[in-house]
Amino acid sequence: AQSVTQPDIHITVSEGASLELRCNYSYGATPYLFWYVQSPGQGLQLLLKYFSGDTLVQGIKGFEAEFKRSQSSFNLRKPSVHWSDAAEYFCAVGPNSGGGADGLTFGKGTHLIIQP
Amino acid sequence: NAGVTQTPKFQVLKTGQSMTLQCAQDMNHEYMSWYRQDPGMGLRLIHYSVGAGITDQGEVPNGYNVSRSTTEDFPLRLLSAAPSQTSVYFCASSHGGLYNEQFFGPGTRLTVL
DSSP states (O other), X not given: OOEEEOOOSEEEEETTSOEEEOOEXXXXXXXXXXXXXXXXXXXXXXXXXEXXXXXXXXXXXXXXXXXXXXXXXXXXXXXXXOGGGOEEEXXXXXOSSSSOSXXXXXXXXEXXXXXX | OOOEEEEOSEEEEOTTOOEEEEEEESSOOSEEEEEEEETTTEEEEEEEEEETTEEEEOSSOTTEEEOOSSSXXXXXXXXXXXXXXXXXXXXXXXXXXXXXXXXXOOOXXXXXX
């Protein structure tokens, strides 16, 4: 079965600094990869996704992520964070199949704190 | 569009009680899912549906039932609540597949005493 590891439970970044959130996955083939963001008291919102093609994907709110097959990673980046980026970030992986067999497997999340 | 709505927002139950968490979407999405979110555990899939009349189990289905009589509604039933079911429950919907963008509701925070 697939698995997702987000090594950092908490990350603190100064406003205006760059950000990288790590995500490693375990899967036998090329997975579907996702990053979701959860603001306090809210549901999750999709930031970006990778299915195939260009390994650098652009998302909403100025985020991007790069799929590196050799490292089984899908790290999320932003060049300059804003105080409004403070939230919980989840990486998720899905089977690369045509059906809806098992749904998404989510990582445990990384809590991003923005320092003024 | 209201998107995905969930009721209630908060609920406290005693062990052994039953209840239904409501979920509705007005986007005509075929796919709907229920997740639970526990501290330090991320989200785990409970049940999902690929269309009206069709449901299937996810990663943690025990203790929960679902049905999908209409495209819009996907209620989650707890038959006999247990403290281990204390969690935040999210409903989500998507168009075209579970691996397309999922739209999440605001969640229901359930406490079982």
